[in-house]
Amino acid sequence: MTWTDQARNGRLLIVDDAMENIQILNHALGGEHEVLFALNGEKALELAHEQRPDLILLDAVMPGLDGYDVCAALRASPDVLGIPVIFVTALTTPEDETRALEAGAVDFITKPFNIAVVRARVRTHLTLKRQSDAMRELTLTDALTGVANRRSFNDTLDNEWRRCARAQAMLSVIMIDIDHFKRYNDAYGHQAGDICLRQVANAMVPCAGRTPDLLARYGGEEFVILLPQVGQQGAETVAQRILASVRELAIPHRMSSASDTVTVSLGVATVMPADGHCDADALVRSADHALYQAKESGRNRFCVASCVQQ
Template identity: 65%
Template sequence: MTWGSIVKKGRILIVDDAMENIQILHQALQDEHDVLFAMNGTKALHMAQHQLPDLILLDAMMPDMDGYAVCAALRASELTRDIPIIFVTALKTPEDETRALSSGAADFISKPVNAAVVRARVRTQLTVKFQSDALRELTLTDSLTGVANRRAFDERLDAEWRRCARSQMPIALILVDIDHFKNFNDAYGHQAGDACLKKASEAMGRAAMRPQDLLARYGGEEFAILLPYEDLGGAEVVAGKVIDEVARLAIPHERSSVGPILTVSMGVVSVMPSDRFESAMMIRSADALLYEAKAEGRNRFKSKGQ
């Protein structure tokens, strides 16, 4: 797959209070991109939060909320701060361009626009964005298992915690530990141990398949499954599936006190985020429940709602 083929899939949000300007830009871009539009700043911010475009073409002069205010609001939001913005405006002076770039825009195009120039500038910004996204994905991925790493988990937990708090929805966490993994490595070697971690992570991924769910390698043989908008009952269902999926692998483990095949133990907790209950407390609660599951014989989960 080439960068050019990826760029053709870009989602563009056009923000302008004049329909004729939107139509001109739409005609220039519709053959190569998925094009959305908004005719005021408030609508643009709502669409950016919910549609997450790859690029925004933003008019500077609009009533109620001008382009600079929209740009500032986009940059202030964790969800939208990395979306590149091209100002497309009737303003033409060097001072206008400097102000736009200083406010966080990636590029500046003066009206009336040239369709070929718009397409070229859009391709350039999308290429940069997708390359940056790919590099960032590498820094957030565990190199052995291919699932999210601890850094990705920490970032996602922070974002989902605040989102669930705003919407007053529960969030659940499952901490998973592979039973007697050190004994497994001692018996079969580290190469077999690495293969075991890969297969086990794939099994866990089959148990948590909603788009919003996150499976991360938390450290060593420990994994974390983050379940936004999930209550305790739903989280327990996922934990049960993890046990079943890992058992289905039937990976031999002759040095386990649990049985002849690989098993896992889990701590499961679901909470309603609030000022009185921080995300770190949820992690500690899940860890304590994981310890209880191990103490009671492993190959099980212990759960609790907060």
């Protein structure tokens, strides 16, 4: 089985302070899954945030941060709280199992390992996670355009704000509005308007193609792009790409005062969350104000917020 197949079958994080236990589990699971490992709780949390495993096999008793501490830390972090945890431990009493489940574990496996049971439970919980992820994807996707919806944007913005604050990195937002879209609907009909929205969304997707970038439909004919760890210059480059990509669609729009084809106006705002001068809502408001300036300046262009204030 190739590495790609292993990754597709699920990424596992095995956490145990005894290397022999990690080796046993890796031998049992490594042929089917991509396997990461950590020898202590601190490293486990680091890998969970960086690598986002699909499932964690977690030893309960370890020096320093034990399994219960690690599980509590995972459940307290929005970035990783959705990762299922199976406790793997030599503790066997009902009280131990209850404590593990109350800490947030989804299952409990005792040592010494029954390899067949370990494999079966790993497969079961990976399947459940895929089903949960698929349901969550449905609730976070705009049904018309197929891009993320406003709820997804709000959730991701909160997470990326905290991440960029920890990393002392920049965070940019671009608000996008299709120029004179009401006139487009009046002239061509709402069915054509829906097709136009899908075409514009599809054209914008590759303009911000990094894994952390997010394009979302904000409402009506308005979209938003979140660009973590991107400064003003990088955000302006993305805005220029979007303008060009939408123009290249060459969708006729005889009722527009900006062009004879469909165009967009954009507002760009950038901030360093670690500075503490504003919050995430202020960043979005600043991008929206810059969008208003682009519209007032003639549309089919982008404007940059001069500053982001509370």
